[in-house]
Amino acid sequence: MSEPTIIIDDTTLRDGEQTAGVVFSRRDKIAIARMLDSIGVQELECGIPAMGKDEQSDVRALVDLGLNARLITWNRATVPDIQASIDSGVTAVDISLSVSDIMIRNKIRKTREWVKEQLKVALGFAKGKGLYVSVGGEDASRADLPFLIELMQITWAMGGDRFRFCDTLGILDPFGTFDMVRALRTAVPELPLEVHTHNDLGMATANAIAGIRAGAMFVNTTVNGLGERAGNAALEEVIMGLKHASGIDTGIDTHRFRELSLFVAKASNRPLPAWKAVVGERVFAHESGLHADGVIKDPRNYEGFDPAEVGLVRQIVVGKHSGTSGLIERYKDMGIAISRSEAMHLMDKVRKIAQQTRRPLNNNQLIKLYGLKKAA
Ligand SMILES: CC(=O)SCCNC(=O)CCNC(=O)[C@H](O)C(C)(C)COP(=O)(O)OP(=O)(O)OC[C@H]1O[C@@H](n2cnc3c(N)ncnc32)[C@H](O)[C@@H]1OP(=O)(O)O
Ligand SMILES: O=C(O)CCC(=O)C(=O)O
Incomplete structure (x- = not known):
């Protein structure tokens, strides 16, 4: 440098x-x-x-x-x-x-x-x-x-x-x-x-x-x-x-x-777009299964620089394009441990909810989904 x-x-x-x-x-x-x-x-x-x-x-x-x-x-x-x-x-x-x-x-x-x-x-x-x-x-x-x-x-x-x-x-x-x-x-x-x-x-x-x-x-x-x-x-x-x-x-x-x-x-009075380069709220948000998996293993796989460098935090988003690694990580963040096979069972519902709502799943939806799974 x-x-x-x-x-x-x-x-x-x-x-x-x-x-x-x-x-x-x-x-x-x-x-x-x-x-x-x-x-x-x-x-x-x-x-x-x-x-x-x-x-x-x-x-x-x-x-x-x-x-x-x-x-x-x-x-x-x-x-x-x-x-x-x-x-x-x-x-x-x-x-x-x-x-x-x-x-x-x-x-x-x-x-x-x-x-x-x-x-x-x-x-x-x-x-x-x-x-x-x-x-x-x-x-x-x-x-x-x-x-x-x-x-x-x-x-x-x-x-x-x-x-x-x-x-x-x-x-x-x-x-x-x-x-x-x-x-x-x-x-x-x-x-x-x-x-x-x-x-x-x-x-x-x-x-x-x-x-x-x-x-x-x-x-x-x-x-x-x-x-x-x-x-x-x-x-x-x-x-x-x-x-x-x-x-x-x-x-x-x-x-x-x-x-x-x-x-x-x-x-x-000019709101910041979520995808605004460097500082947007979502520029370190990872949903796609392979990206989330890669970033969980080592953030350098999908991040050119550390979000902390600009005052942001990494987010793992669970939505239509998620895979099991991302889902497991999100539950882990909420203090819930799920296995790979449990995650695989949940994935279908996750995609359906995301498709219906056209949004990622929030914590409440994930907790509810987990509760239903436990009860089943
Ligand atoms: C590319 C840029 O961003 S340059 C920065 C531009 N910023 C601004 O314009 C914001 C602030 N501007 C203002 O408050 C006003 O325009 C002022 C105070 C600068 C001037 O106001 P006014 O005197 O009312 O003139 P107006 O806004 O119509 O400006 C046009 C005049 O400036 C002249 N002018 C424009 N650029 C220049 C310059 N670089 N040097 C000298 N005169 C200039 C024009 O030829 C025109 O003069 P004319 O009326 O004799 O033809
Ligand atoms: O300083 C100047 O000449 C003008 C600067 C400017 O704002 C511009 O050219 O866009």
Whole structure:
């Protein structure tokens, strides 16, 4: 496992709150920020002071917590936006510019020249105020590569601290992400890169990891993958993916992931699907006979990592697809010892009940079944 070299910039409180309809209370923002800080997330993108006084007070309240994590805010490339961030007490800002021709033409209705000049104005102002600056390339994944390189060179020359490569619409795959990030990294190796990915095609986590493998040092995440439209790369997936698929240890304490996910699910009013990767209630539930048998013999047969690593517990579910090993184990958990032949006799009834109810069997049903069997 490698030394931690990756910085997690979690944007639950910015892009996460941009999920249509989601609003965090100040109390929830504080609790989320504290939890993220306590598990070792190094940076929190925590709001947009340009939105007005309430947002500024929220950001100020987060600053006043004195967390270890660096707090950074999102800003358009304008002096008033950056001034609002300064007034909120942060010392780090993301300065965002639309960088694809489609957005330059059709959204901000300007030109590439304007983008370069506005970058200089905003970055010059921010650096003059002593701020740490990430320059955000909105829609970078659809932008012209030489133009992105030019923007990165300006950023570096003017003392910008990093460049954020955004797959704003989530249109890349991991191979495309790797190629673009690698090309930027090679062209301007002195300027650290940040990757910001979206999940429109279900590839946000994979793309975030691809960006890191290509040389990005910073990665954006949100708890539960909240965020615009289909969301962002999920914190818990990126961390566990890096650890178990890529052999990269971020140093984040993962044991509170389930607790954190449940908290954010409640605060955002976006319930967590039972099958949600890494933190869903049922992602360590085993029903199928051969799987239950395998996992009882050695959990490593059917679990890529220990559920305790993310604050979950293994469950043996008895249902339509069960076999005798799983059934025996469930009874054992309830303090009832049954033999293999007893289990075989019960299996037919188990399948019938599961088929009729279209659900797994609960403890009461299993106890009743056992009682009937004893009485027979
Ligand atoms: C990809 C992302 O997620 S970027 C983050 C986006 N987040 C948000 O929009 C959430 C918070 N936003 C807000 O509260 C508001 O939109 C504000 C305060 C930022 C701006 O509000 P308003 O002034 O009312 O403008 P509105 O919301 O209509 O935004 C459009 C304006 O922003 C401009 N704009 C958009 N992006 C940028 C940018 N990166 N730099 C400078 N100007 C920009 C547009 O060109 C447009 O200006 P125009 O009216 O002169 O054409
Ligand atoms: O920082 C930026 O430029 C925009 C970040 C963002 O939320 C996005 O592009 O999806």
